[in-house]
Amino acid sequence: MATATEAPASTTAEGPTSHTQNQATPSIYQLMALVMNDVRDVGKNGENTHQNYKFRGVDDFIGALAQPLRDHGVFMMTEIIDFQVSVRGKMNATHMRVAFHFYGPAGDRVTATTLGEASDTADKASNKAMSAALKYALMQTFMIPVDAGSLDDGDRDHPEGRRSPADGYMERLRKPAVWHNVKALEVMHTEAKADGLLGATVYAPGGEEMTLGELIVSRGTTLRREAAEQEERKAKEAADVSKQMAAEHGTPAVHVDPESFQPHPDGQDFANQAALASSREAVAGILSMATSQNLHQAGVLAPDSGKPDVLGAYLERRAAELGSADGEDVVDGFVRRMRNGWKELGPTRMALAEAKEKGLLTTVIPFGDDHLMIKDVLGVRIKALEEQAEKANAGTVA
Secondary structure, eight states: OOOOEEETTTEEEEOOSSSOOOTTSOOHHHHHHHHHHHOOOBOOOEEETTTTEEEOOHHHHHHHHHHHHHHTTOEEEEEEEEEEEEEETTEEEEEEEEEEEEEOTTSOEEEEEEEEEEEESSSOHHHHHHHHHHHHHHHHHTTOOBTTSOTTHHHHHOGGGSOOTTHHHHHHHTSHHHHTOHHHHHHHHHHHHHTTOTTOEEEOTTSOEEEHHHHHHHHHHHHHHHHHHHHHHHHHHHHHHHHHHHHHHOOOOOOSOTTTOOOOHHHHHHHHHHHHOOSHHHHHHHHHHHHHTTOTTOEEEOTTTOSEEEHHHHHHHHHHHHTTTTTOOHHHHHHHHHHHTTTOHHHHHHHHHHHHHTTOTTOEEEETTEEEEHHHHHHHHHHHHHHHHHHHHHHHHO
């Protein structure tokens, strides 16, 4: 009985297990050598006119080998060893490892194992992957001559193998540090605009087809909405805690002479921090710390009124004040104020100073049919208003 041996290029050979080979019958090795001697070369006979490239199809290799295999009594059986299926946008992708067994009249065989990979929008991905695996199994096992020298030039010339300019952005976008970071998305939007790729077609993680700009903006909007919802939940939780504490222990107002009133130093510090806070989440955090230190009932001078008050009561008012614009977040509130003063130079300059103070200069917002950074929007507007003022002054002097 012949012993299984491993041949080059992932090819193995085994003999029959139930009988001794007839010495008059040629072995599969001898027959495959004869097939290789008879096989003709294969050129790029296929042509894709739509995408303008030529290729060697699996049919060309089958056609080149069909008669030599018949002439020498060799036949082939296919075995799928393993496969994986994944989704690439709207494409179904299949990866598989396939074994092709070549048998001779004596019952011995040679096995060639190759990989196949293909994508399709419907149900043909597995079929294409098997064809790709067969193509290279036949070409490499029988060393079929190909023109132009290189075995892989057909794949290198295939346009589907070329990298899209937007692919680099999609790879960055998939990283958690970018996908879950509004600032990183804003930077990417600016870079993609400079590269002229905001209109490039891409596929969102869910498979939806859209432009790169739409995907970045959509993701940023989702993150801002989720952050606003989280702040709202935390503020509500903090208010609920404060109300519960008030119900259990009471939070009486402070009625004393403002001139003789001495605020609690730590409590006053918390109140001052809340006055400078720009989000309900920050105020909720301050209330949580004050409660943990049993300072929610501490007497303070309320920054909004300048009068003696209870810290917990002031913090509740401050949280409500930040959330008074129907749950808007910091950016939405800023944009609303910016638009209110859009026609006046003074308020617009103040909006620019506020954006700088709150770190919003590079935040990207919708502007007309585009999305621009706040500093660019305000910079252009301030210049326009200054020019209008100069013209008005010149007209008055004349």
